[in-house]
Amino acid sequence: MSAPPTVPPAGVTWSRIEPDFHVASSAGNFLGYVDRDGNGAFLAYDMRSQVIGTFADVAAAMLAVTQAGGATESVKLQES
């Protein structure tokens, strides 16, 4: 798997449950999660478990979750 970013964005807690399953929260609120599909792509999901986008690397997927959790507009999708 590609490596996650070494430093999470300030104020965001990322937890790892499985090697490719990471969950984000901030101040106790669930922000979203990143999971990997069978093709090796990383899927970013928002707090309603809706897909935000599909990414080639986990760091980009995590960024998308973080941005979606803090922004009112949808993040730009980066298709893998």
Add this chain to the structure above:
Amino acid sequence: MAAENHDLISLVYTSIAARDFDDPSLRELLDECRFKNARRDITGMLLFRRGRFFQILEGPETIIRDLMERISEDPRHQGVRILLDARIDRREFPDWTMGYRPMAVSEVEVPAGFRDTFEDLDRVDDPNVVFRAARELSLWFRVRVRGA
């Protein structure tokens, strides 16, 4: 479900398996849970990872508390610790008499700055961290079921 909403609770606990649990043993335990739970209006999920159980039980309060007491006395469990105990308005696992999904285990350390959900379950000094970790595991299960 038979239980009125005001009677529902969700109880989350973790324990250590008193003996090795291979796949057949785990299947046997799940079959037993599902058979009994279906008759007692109990729903929930079970995780088993590195010799440790993590279970969410939902159902009528008296039945769940009775079951928890029996689990605490069950010789298959050691170090039973209740993580969360709360009234709920609706079930998170209404269709599961005891849901289970195998979990991949990483030999790679969690990267610096990231939390390990399973280690956070042991943060008895911080209920908020334990609560978050339990919610993360619940989410993981629902995602895996959805993708099955």
